[in-house]
Amino acid sequence: MADSFSSLNINIHTDQRCLARVESFGFETGKITFLLGESGIGKSLLSKVYMGIMPPRRLIIDVNGKPYDHHFAQARRAPRLRDGFFVFQEPSSHFNPMRTIGQQLNEGQLGRLGPEAGNTVLQAFWPDKSVAENLLKVYPKPYRPSGGEKQRLLLAMAFKKIALYQKKKNTGDALFIFDEPSGSLDNAARNRFLDELITRYRQKPFTAVVITHDYTIVSHLSRHYAGLAGEVAWMELLRDTKEEGRLLLKPFPHHSFEAWLASLAPVRSQLDHSGHEILRLKSGVSIWERRFAFLDARGREVDFTLNRGEATYIKAPSGVGKTTMAKIIMGLLTAEQAGLTILNRPVPETGKRAFYARYIWGKQATMVFQHADEALNGELTVEEVFKVLSPGRNVNRQKIMRRLREWFGDRIPETFLHRPVKYLSGGQKQRLNLLRGFVQNTDILILDEPLNGLDLKSAALVIKKIQERQRDGKAILIISHNEDIMEKIIPGENIFYLEAASGASKKDGGSVPSLHTMP
Incomplete structure (x- = not known):
């Protein structure tokens, strides 16, 4: 049965247009495949059809020239798919608000895994056991657990299913698909996921597919798992420029990403006013009963500044408050305390909206x-x-x-x-x-996750455009999880580490780690 799913011709359309058509869509058995490509191109949709979890009759789908119902019925009987798991991109849709997280982590087959093995899985994602124990008591809400916590909980479910598969004595395969597993994770949490995936794979191989547009995964695997090259496949889903709706599944030359990354370097404007300060936000911003501090590479508290002709990077774990700081700078959030100066104009405490409308929004x-x-x-x-x-x-x-x-x-x-x-x-x-x-x-351009959802060609274009703006004397503020890329184009003195000084984040529901020890 497994061979019948190794490669499928899939056609997905509506009455009006073709959404996706691809020949020979499939994954190598017994390998970890990283499926790359821009967001929305069809990676998730095709993978759901492949695994037989796309609800019938929502779209018009043909598989190998037959109606999808035929494949849907076969897939539900295939041990390779039945023993596997699909981690959805949007974890919120997977949790029942009427049951605690702990109850849902032990539903159905997942309950067959003993408490000790289950705790081992959780500790891979929450080294602090008490944090995980508190989450198990929570009834899911839109804001609690956080997006990153929900993502890790869904990953924990998948790894419990992997552990169950590995306890079986048979040698049959199982397919585990992870759809954008790092979308809500910072690099540290993403790397823990990759480390756990590879550790489990080495214990007893299975077929895994990681759907992602995070090309910096290439760097992590090259640094830490060079010897795994024979067990890893890199694939990319591309558009056929000659035929609308037609997609091509091609091997991705992952070394091209490393070569491109190695070619990156900071640039500076040669204009006379380059380096002149254009914005200053004093450290110690207070909002929502939390105090935020900016630190330099040595862990010293400093004011945040933007200079003409330079790119600046705010770095912190997910959910600490990077976007919050950007919105305060843009006048979209009002802080309880924030000493902010833009173009030598102090932002007033009263009449702030009128100030931004007159001087800042779309102008500066x-x-x-x-x-x-x-x-x-x-x-x-x-x-x-x-x-x-x-x-x-x-x-x-x-x-x-x-x-x-x-x-x-x-x-x-x-x-x-x-x-x-x-x-x-x-x-x-x-x-x-x-x-x-x-x-x-404008003189100031703030980019929040600018590489999100882009393929490598588009990401390279964005970096090129950022550096062109720098040469034109513009000040660029970047918030991004793509640390490997940003640290190549932004010098260390322009990297600010954001720290929530004390207390629990309302967004993350957990303690904020100190960044004083970061390099």
């Missing part, structure tokens, strides 16, 4: 938000996204098309201007989100 500073789906109005067309930036809602179509072709490729037709944003893929939305921020050409 622009922020590109992390989630393109939330930042863009899905009901607008691509052209209308740019029209709303102009007071008269007039735009130069030729200029827009020239910019779009820089970001989306020369083959993009003018009809792309009329496409509703809601019909774009995740990666296309992110590029549009970034382009909207770049075209405003």
